Amino acid sequence: MKVGFVGLGNVGGKLAGSLLRNGIELHVHDLNAELVAAKVVKGAKAAADPGALMQACDLVITCLPSPAACAAVLAQMLPHVGPGKIWMEMSTTDADQIKAHADAVIAKGGEAVDCPVSGGCHRADTGNISIYAGCTRATFEKVLPILTHMGRRILHVGDVGVSSTLKVMTNYLATINLLSLCEALTVMKAAGMDLGVTYEAIAASSGNSFVHETESQLILSGSRDVNFTLDLVQKDVGLFQKLADDNGVPLELSPLMIKMLSDGQRRYGVSAQSDRMIERLEEATGLSITAAGFPTELTDDEPEARGYEVPLRR
Structure with missing residues (x-):
């Protein structure tokens, strides 16, 4: 072929x-x-x-x-x-x-x-x-x-069409996971926790996820380059919101996410890397959400x- x-x-x-x-x-x-x-x-x-x-x-x-x-x-x-x-x-x-x-x-x-x-x-x-x-x-x-x-x-x-519907859902879930991890890591830093220990505690717990095992590492290394930009994230979350609207489902988290992502785009650029959303909280708190020993790019082992x-x- x-x-x-x-x-x-x-x-x-x-x-x-x-x-x-x-x-x-x-x-x-x-x-x-x-x-x-x-x-x-x-x-x-x-x-x-x-x-x-x-x-x-x-x-x-x-x-x-x-x-x-x-x-x-x-x-x-x-x-x-x-x-x-x-x-x-x-x-x-x-x-x-x-x-x-x-x-x-x-x-x-x-x-x-x-x-x-x-x-x-x-x-x-x-x-x-x-x-x-x-x-x-x-x-x-x-x-x-x-x-x-x-x-x-x-x-x-x-x-045909079922795949795109499912993929929009999974990207919505990945995005909300990213935003919640940004908050979790920042709160732990503010509370005096070691972020390397925090990473491992999440990874060993019921709070673990694919997003944590990948994007949290790029946040903590300071790289913030996951090869997925905010304009693409907004597109996917917007498609999920449209799907909910079309089917009469009143969402609460999705509109808030869109608002947060829009703020990130205003601050860092429409096509900024999505992991830069952590910087909103760094700016708000004056904290550096980084730790030693984490990779600047992901590799598949x-x-x-x-x-x-x-x-x-x-």
């Missing part, structure tokens, strides 16, 4: 790298020519535009920063979609939009997969990230061999292995 990849940014570039590392014939496109050149050096073939990718490949993956970018790229690819062509969207996007795009692809005789990832850039880099796939079972079985080169745990969630489909509980 010839695979095309559009979007070689923080996540997409790492996913594409996993495909190359595992011997997949890969054609790539990105608006940043340097990102394309870096993949060509490793064996990829450059494509002039997304339409050329769809013409040349059996499967084209998109991993883009916004629903608008996804729509623009699909518009270029759609004239070249037909039987035997598969489009796989790996961005985090609006479920209604992805369903509309998928319908357009299917109407042309192609197949569509909605498959965002979860687990952080460091796991995307090693092929150990988790992937949700929304599509028919027949399509899932076609793309599963490709997915298992990019991710460790592959979950077939049902129809789980050995790379071929991925597998996660069985559902029925």
Whole structure:
């Protein structure tokens, strides 16, 4: 299967790298020519535009920063979609939009997969990230061999659109966890606790989480660079809020989060790293929420292995 990849940014570039590392014939496109050149050096073939990718490949993956970018790229690819062509969207996007795009692809005789990832850039880099796939079972079985080169745990969630809905939820949970950890670490510092001990106490407790084991380390090292920016966080939390509004669920935490994130963007920039939210509390208290011995960037210590489909509980 010839695979095309559009979007070689923080996540997409790492996913594409996993495909190359595992011997997949890969054609790539990105608006940043340097990102394309870096993949060509490793064996990829450059494509002039997304339409050329769809013409040349059996499967084209998109991993883009916004629903608008996804729509623009699909518009270029759609004239070249037909039987035997598969489009796989790996961005985090609006479920209604992805369903509309998928319908357009299917109407042309192609197949569509909605498959965002979860687990952080460091796991995307090693092929150990988790992937949700929304599509028919027949399509899932076609793309599963490709997915298992990019991710460790592959979950077939049902129809197109289900993956995006679930991913928006998980990003909402990750964000509220980040904000609560910022408060917890600051309160412990103010109370005179050693932050290295505090980190380990959380990690060994019922308060532990994936976000703590990753982002708390970057906060404490002072790096505050998790490769995920506030504009992307706002997009995801906003999509979750829209989902709640559309379904008549009165949320209390989500609107507060949006307000806090907006304040962080005013202070540090629209596209500041999301871990810089700790600095709001540092400024308010005069405390430094840092500790010795923590890494400035995350690495995945789980050995790379071929991925597998996660069985559902029925």
